[in-house]
Amino acid sequence: MASSFYPPQRTLMGPGPSDVSARVLGALSRPTIGHLDPLFVTLMDEIKVLLQYAFQTTNELTLPVSAPGSAGMEACFVNLLSPGDKVIVCQNGVFGGRMKENVERCGATAIMVEDTWGEPVSVDKVIAAFDEHPDTCVLAFVHAETSTGVRSDAAALCKLATERNALSIVDAVTSLGGIELLVDEWGADAVYSGTQKCLSCVPGVSPVTFSPRAVERINNRGHKVQSWFLDMQLVMGYWGGSSKRAYHHTAPVNALYALHESLVMLQEEGLEAAHRRHRHNHLALVAGLEAMGLSMVVAPEYRLPQLNLVNIPEGVDDAALRSTLLEEFDLEIGAGLGALAGKAWRIGLMGFASSERNVITCLNALEAVLLRQHAAINPGKALNAAQAVLKG
Amino acid sequence: MASSFYPPQRTLMGPGPSDVSARVLGALSRPTIGHLDPLFVTLMDEIKVLLQYAFQTTNELTLPVSAPGSAGMEACFVNLLSPGDKVIVCQNGVFGGRMKENVERCGATAIMVEDTWGEPVSVDKVIAAFDEHPDTCVLAFVHAETSTGVRSDAAALCKLATERNALSIVDAVTSLGGIELLVDEWGADAVYSGTQKCLSCVPGVSPVTFSPRAVERINNRGHKVQSWFLDMQLVMGYWGGSSKRAYHHTAPVNALYALHESLVMLQEEGLEAAHRRHRHNHLALVAGLEAMGLSMVVAPEYRLPQLNLVNIPEGVDDAALRSTLLEEFDLEIGAGLGALAGKAWRIGLMGFASSERNVITCLNALEAVLLRQHAAINPGKALNAAQAVLKG
Secondary structure, eight states, X not given: OOOXXXXXXXXEESSSSOOOOHHHHHHHXXXXXXXXXXXXXXXXHHHHHHHHHHHTOOOSEEEEESSOXXXXXXXXXXXXXXXXXXXXXXXXXXXHHHHHHHXXXXXXXXXXXXXXXXXXXXXXXHHHHHHHOTTOOEEEEESEETTTTEEOOHHHHHHHHHHTTOEEEEEOTTTTTTSOOOHHHXXXXXXXXXXXXXXXXXXXXXXXXXXXXXXXXXXXXXXXXXXXXXXXXXXXXXXXXXXXXXXXXXXXXXXXXXXXXXXXXXXXXXXXXXXXXXXXXXXXXXXXHHHHTOOBSSOGGGBBTTEEEEEOOTTOOHHHHHHHHHHHHOEEEEXXXXXXXXXXXXXXXXXXXXXXXXXXXXXXHHHHHHHHXXXXXXXXXXXXXXXHXXXX | OOOOOOOOOOEEESSSSOOOOHHHHXXXXXXXXXXXXXXXXXXXXXXXXXXXXXXXOOOSEEEEESSOHHHHHHHHHHHHXXXXXXXXXXXXXXXXXXXXXXXXXXXXXXXXXXXXXXXXXXXXXXXXXXXXXTTOOEEEEESEETTTTEEXXXXXXXXXXXXXXXXXXXXXXXXXXXXXXXXXXXXXXXXXXXXXXXXXXXXXXXXXXXXXXXXXXXXXXXXXXXXXXXOHHHHHHHHSSSSSOOOOSOOOHHHHHHHHHHHHHHHHHOHHHHHHHHHHHHHHXXXXXXXXXXXXXXXGGGBBTTEEEEEOOTTOOHHHHHHHHHHXXXXXXXXXXXXXXXXXXXXXXXXXXXXXXXXXXXXXHHHHHHHHTTOOOOTTOHHHHHHXXXXX
């Protein structure tokens, strides 16, 4: 017979999920009500407004897709693409590759613009790709690459798409709530995110927003979207502005209580303050890591404050170190993905997990385990360096 | 500024979500851990085994899709169908129509077998459809129609599909945990369900199971599944039997805590006992409703004990009555859908909500509001009739 599962209290400093606050977990476990209950409809309206704030947009079609970020990604592609369309896909990490998969499964063609993992998307290469393929109808890129910890220039890329009469699809899974994301000012057309990164909500829901240009493309499609579940014209009937909601699917009621609470918390703190906090803790962590003798993968100007890629020193047993952190310190940090597997750690400081306490916890634990592995580091320096930044 | 949302404590006797127990809500709000944490992987393995019990199957590919039941439905269709395939779709309510949408969005052809809403699927009509279309490769039908409260003969339909060398796709959204569902004994090939019906878990996750025949079809596909998110070959890499889990998407960690707890509760009670409880409370509710002078939509032999369709008496204001039940009694019952909109109520006695207390609560509240609307009913009879069954 199976019995109830009691998870330990981890400190989640990987690439997500990030630590979920007691306040959000409390909201999650409030009594379930019906998905068409008038009070729930009111909650849905509030979530839309709170998401508009988080995305810095007035887009009417702004809502949480009832599934994880990869379904949010798919929602953007299947609603905007038709077979035969040309899409420029920028790849500088894992998630550009997933975009390519999405494009091809829509029967469209992906024009790949590739950059080294750990570097941002080259705007010049994208310009060249548009020059070569002027009939491109969508430009897709990742704002904050979760596999490499790199920020690309979303403002420039969205502007370029608009100039070339293409729509932009922007992966903001890791950026939302952690760094500046100005959907309207940048003119981004379809943006998807996740709840389990800088919003520090439980995983399973994907906020998306579509510009009026994107909605026009959706409304003028000549054929049905290949996914019934992700068909935005149907989803709009449930989430839409009218007081009469059409049943489409059963919303994940409790997950939306939690999302609402996390967005209320973001609004209370304020976006700018949240960004400052992420940056502040990031600088302290980097100061500590560098004082310890470790080096960062990404150049300072492209680093994501919420996801820190650290080169694994020679001779360190990556898997053993992460296991020890998890088992002895209840601390999760992320492994490298794809080209960076075994070469880098991904240390998240996302949302509620971006705290002074977590910076100190992580530096202490990492130093202890590295010393046990006889790694060539400078012991006893990291905390002072980090504290200097935190107090600065 | 938005503020925290505090839902009322409703009694959920609609078509789902059903009442979620404090035990499941407690599990839901336990601390989030990583989706690749070894402890979480152990939990995933337990969920698979518990779902195999609930589905009465040894199917290796048995897991919860990380999205609502309509995505579970889509997962079955997109993984098993190819463009040009012929699919017999049985429609005797709303969800057969949704199956048709899924078939067509896969580029396949739906051969519709239609029955009156409120009646079961006619096996004879399906035989005739197979005779007319011997090259049919899938038979799709709804076991327990959530829009009409009707049970169809899943055993006979699955057997027929096997005889005709077709795979069966079975909608068991409302049946799982409430009535007999024998996936292996019946030879069902792809079955999807929901968490928010007779499992009384929060909505948002869809248990599915695929037979070895179905897995063989998936593994021998000549082209990629049109959905990346729902591609079972990729999902298997994360949920599969090997100890090395490949990252596909971020699982809805806390929702799976809750699903696990609800399945542990089902195992503790035992499937047969759960079915008996559903039937017992159903018979009491029907006795009460009929003593009150109300009539049921569905003939006794096809009635779902977990979802009771009641004809709305002449002259009753349906919307006003349901609003009053919700606002004054915190009681949700379901409206009719599609052909039954305005004509019937859907009273759920699902999972944790299938209780003697709820039978009495519902009869009392319904009688009070019907009397206020001067409906022609027999007052003062319902409780005694229900109690006689409950104590019998």
